[in-house]
Amino acid sequence: MSCGTAMLSDEHLAKRSKSQFQAMKNKEKISTNSSHQAMIDRIGKRITGVAQVDLPGTEWEFVVFQKSEPNAFAMPGGKVGVNSGLIELAGGNEDEVAAVIGHEIAHVAFRHSNKRMTQAMGIALGGVILNTAMRNKSSTDRLLAGGVYGAGTTVGMALPFSRSQEREADHRGLFYSAMAGYDPRAAVSFWKKMRGRKKRKMPQFLSTHPNPGNRIEFLESNMDHAYGLYVEAKNARGETPNP
Ligand SMILES: [Zn+2]
Numbered sequence: 343m344s345c346g347t348a349m350l351s352d353e354h355l356a357k358r359s360k361s362q363f364q365a366m367k368n369k370e371k372i373s374t375n376s377s378h379q380a381m382i383d384r385i386g387k388r389i390t391g392v393a394q395v396d397l398p399g400t401e402w403e404f405v406v407f408q409k410s411e412p413n414a415f416a417m418p419g420g421k422v423g424v425n426s427g428l429i430e431l432a433g434g435n436e437d438e439v440a441a442v443i444g445h446e447i448a449h450v451a452f453r454h455s456n457k458r459m460t461q462a463m464g465i466a467l468g469g470v471i472l473n474t475a476m477r478n479k480s481s482t483d484r485l486l487a488g489g490v491y492g493a494g495t496t497v498g499m500a501l502p503f504s505r506s507q508e509r510e511a512d513h514r515g516l517f518y519s520a521m522a523g524y525d526p527r528a529a530v531s532f533w534k535k536m537r538g539r540k541k542r543k544m545p546q547f548l549s550t551h552p553n554p555g556n557r558i559e560f561l562e563s564n565m566d567h568a569y570g571l572y573v574e575a576k577n578a579r580g581e582t583p584n585p
Pocket of ligand 1 (some may be wrong): 445449503507509511550551552
């Protein structure tokens with residue numbers, strides 16, 4: 343049911359992600375807006391609480407980068423970055439930011455980066471690498487470290503996801519955020535804002551997360567179910583759901 347095959351070592355990708363994320367934190371400006379940081383920590387805690395059944399034992403880390411581009415990403419191994427520009431595009435609406443983080447974490451749960459990299463390596467080497475990868479993962483790791491996927495390739499950020507992977511992430515992400523008690527209708531309002539922006543300039547986020555086509559219609563077709571889960575989650579939290 344899930345798209346593609348993941349053949350790289352998850353351990354390798356997680357390790358590589360961690361060091362790349364660390365390098366990013368050293369190089370990029372980290373937001374000093376403590377309410378933004380508190381917001382994504384809160385969202386992160388609630389969504390990973392739901393997603394942990396799919397990603398047990400992950401050490402999650404959420405960082406707000408001071409960047410105007412409305413972008414967000416989640417790397418294998420649980421490293422999540424959200425740009426301040428995305429929180430601003432959402433107008434500080436926590437449900438909308440949660441919709442994006444749910445989508446990103448769904449990509450990690452489906453191991454989409456691993457599948458994309460496996461596929462790209464297969465194309466690059468005419469499929470030879472896939473046989474090698476099956477026989478000996480450490481040789482894959484050596485190749486990854488040294489060549490086909492060299493230091494310039496950031497795990498989970500450099501390769502665009504496929505449209506079917508986007509659909510999977512939209513679907514599961516919608517339910518993650520709803521089950522975490524975030525209004526799932528915010529996914530639709532966020533993507534409408536993104537669509538409005540796209541007319542002016544292609545945001546970085548959309549270059550790695552291509553629109554699977556009628557994304558909003560797809561989300562809306564799952565909304566009754568997601569809304570029901572959201573109401574249950576809110577009631578369980580002793581909170582009042584949005585009508
Ligand atoms: Zn995506």
